[in-house]
Amino acid sequence: MRWIRLDGLAQALDESEDVLKEQAARALGISVADVCSVTVIKKALDARRNKPPHFVYAVKIGLAEPVTVLPEAMPAGIRMQPFTDEPAMDLSPVSSSERLPVAVVGSGPAGLFAAYVLAIRGLPVLLLERGRPMEERTKDVRTFWEKGVLDPQSNVLFGEGGAGTFSDGKLTSRTKNPYAGWVKKVLVEMGAPRAIMTDAKPHIGTDRLREVLIHLRRKLLDLGCEIRFGAQVTDVIIRQGAAAALVVNNHEEIQADRIILAVGQNADDTYGMLNKRGVKLEPKPFAMGLRVEHPQSLINSIQYGRWSNHPRLPAAEYFVTADVSDPNRSVYTFCMCPGGQVIGCSASPGLVVTNGMSNGKRDGDFANSAVVVNVRTDDFMSAETPLSGLDFRRHWERKAYLAGGSNYCAPAQRLTDFVAQKTSGTIGRTSFLPGVKPARLADILPSFAADALCSGIKIFDKNMPGFISQEAHLIGLETRTSSPVRICRKADGQSENVQGLYPCGEGAGYAGGIISSALDGIKAAHGIIASVSGRR
């Protein structure tokens, strides 16, 4: 059998995948009998406006050996190439005489996948997480959303699964990293839907993601990984330029000469400790803005037009960008959650931070997305500290807290009023919990951001007519798009100035999002495996 990949097979919404075989044969100009097998590799929805939405497939095809295909005779838009498998992940045991387990700090995607790779290769692993396990964390988060009572160690940002647990569970990533498919395969083994392997825009949803994470924990335990929750790393002991030990919860010293630091971008206290210990850090650009929320039905009708009620169409998504000339900034939407909910995700007392999540079915009444402006390092840079981006972020999040009424409700404004720069004082229904308070959002943003958002949103409305709607709200603040700090590291993954310390994931400043953070964790694990193997 000869294997090829065929890209660009289009199907109308009402067509069934059963006819892909005939379609492939037609496109290749061969008989159906010569197509021995068809497997979907990728399925995308093409919903560009003014033409009927349709699905576009990439498929793996097994051809009967002697058949001849003439690529030049294929219809426009269809491409053929030899099929190549993704490189397999090396899961073979590593024999090591290492005395100490590898310490992995943080159980977000980076820490979990680092721990998984190390444990599956047979290395002893100690996973330390400041927050609580999923079952307890879910209750803590519910208490916060329902009553506004924040637990600074167990919340939307801290706890088992990391920051993306109460999320849309989008698994999109622009990376060409060959292990992205393996990460998704592991997630499927842990209970994620199989469709994530083939959907062009895969997502799990927070409801199913929480289950997946519990299964991943059990798998790690089976592999011999020791997991400790409620274990905040409060200090790193460095001797002669090398990691020597960790201090947990200010009192327990644990020897560790190989540490994967996967603490995410939300642990300001941990960044502060690393800075005090002389670990090299530097400021980096990030983005900030607001969450915008529309009725999902409105977004469906903007995006799908007269097909908006078609039962095979998912809740519509969008991604819009605008280059604003005055002030000279980029404005873009980010982390869109169709059928989702805007959520409060404070981890520190006295700050309001927003984000979005949705369930697997994405069947909520609202569509939300971050709408953000790029923040440059010279917007906040200080000669005294590499951590000024964190101070800058906290400053604006504090303003949001005060404007929301100092009880974790978020300040909100009708989109029409924000764009018209007027204070109406009234707002309609939003999904945000624990609640919203009418406010003038321009007052809780740096002026460059407020101005750029106002201009950028007007440009969005030209590209997506109806985006500026009386029914839409802005809720603030959205500040955790990526880290404003980088933990500098060398090509081998180790900190630039502390041997044995492997910063990775979003908090290290080299990744963003669930998949890319998981991949960065794997890279750190591979760095450790290489060093352990080299030492033998």
Ligand SMILES: Cc1cc2nc3c(=O)[nH]c(=O)nc-3n(C[C@H](O)[C@H](O)[C@H](O)COP(=O)(O)OP(=O)(O)OC[C@H]3O[C@@H](n4cnc5c(N)ncnc54)[C@H](O)[C@@H]3O)c2cc1C
């Ligand atoms: C609400 C929300 C929705 C999101 N939605 C998506 C999405 O749909 N798709 C997507 O790709 N990305 C999404 N993201 C972003 C994504 O979650 C992050 O990029 C990703 O989780 C980063 O992974 P990480 O492992 O590097 O860090 P994190 O996930 O932040 O994990 C870090 C972990 O370290 C722990 N920790 C911190 N300090 C210490 C310490 N000192 N000692 C011990 N433990 C510590 C924290 O408690 C945390 O569990 C979302 C983020 C949020 C907040």
